[in-house]
Amino acid sequence: MENPKVWKYLPNALSFLRIALIIPVVVLYCIGTDLCFILSLVFLVLSMITDFFDGRIARKYNLVSNFGKGLDGIADKILQLGMMLCIVIRYFQIGKGTPVLILFIALIIKEFFMGLAGLIYLIRTKLVTAAKPFGKWASFFIDLTIIALFVLRGNADEWIIWAICGFGMFAVLWAGIGYFVMYIKKFNALEHGEPDPDIAEEKNLNKK
Numbered sequence: 001m002e003n004p005k006v007w008k009y010l011p012n013a014l015s016f017l018r019i020a021l022i023i024p025v026v027v028l029y030c031i032g033t034d035l036c037f038i039l040s041l042v043f044l045v046l047s048m049i050t051d052f053f054d055g056r057i058a059r060k061y062n063l064v065s066n067f068g069k070g071l072d073g074i075a076d077k078i079l080q081l082g083m084m085l086c087i088v089i090r091y092f093q094i095g096k097g098t099p100v101l102i103l104f105i106a107l108i109i110k111e112f113f114m115g116l117a118g119l120i121y122l123i124r125t126k127l128v129t130a131a132k133p134f135g136k137w138a139s140f141f142i143d144l145t146i147i148a149l150f151v152l153r154g155n156a157d158e159w160i161i162w163a164i165c166g167f168g169m170f171a172v173l174w175a176g177i178g179y180f181v182m183y184i185k186k187f188n189a190l191e192h193g194e195p196d197p198d199i200a201e202e203k204n205l206n207k208k
Helices: 010-031 034-060 066-093 098-125 133-152 158-191 197-207
Strands: none
Touching: 010 034, 010 066, 034 066, 034 133, 066 098, 066 133, 098 133, 098 158, 133 158, 158 197
16 A cells, blocks of 8 residues: 555655754844744744654654655754754853853764764665664753753853753763664674664564
């Protein structure tokens, strides 16, 4: 049975929508008035909601593709890094920028090496690596950190800001270590002519 046409393009459309929503989120946040801040928060939450649904719809209707997996990851990275940049600027303006800058740099380093490993693997295998459950959970915790920093706008004691950023750092390290181990396994399998561990695992689950 063919997939219902109404769902066919929806997962990628949601990812594109998430990318588009970054513009009003950033612009409204930078304007800084109370009304703009509320609107920016609404768009931010809406963007994060689209991230919850796009992958689920794609898997449910068998619409998973390399393009979709790559687009979903890019949308996540643009949203998180874009918002963190705005937050860093805002917090430095009020003299509380050190903890958010450390978190921002850690996030950039994680995304750079993940992106580099993913690109090399794509070139060698023509496969895009989808986000793993631990990566999704880590991304969710990073989103929570961003929302907390976003809502506070620096209006908190510095130790609270450090604590929130520490929580975010934990999520960044969790994802970074998890994906590092995953790519080690993938490249090791590739060098020995073995199947991709994720594909082999999916086949085993389907047989059960």
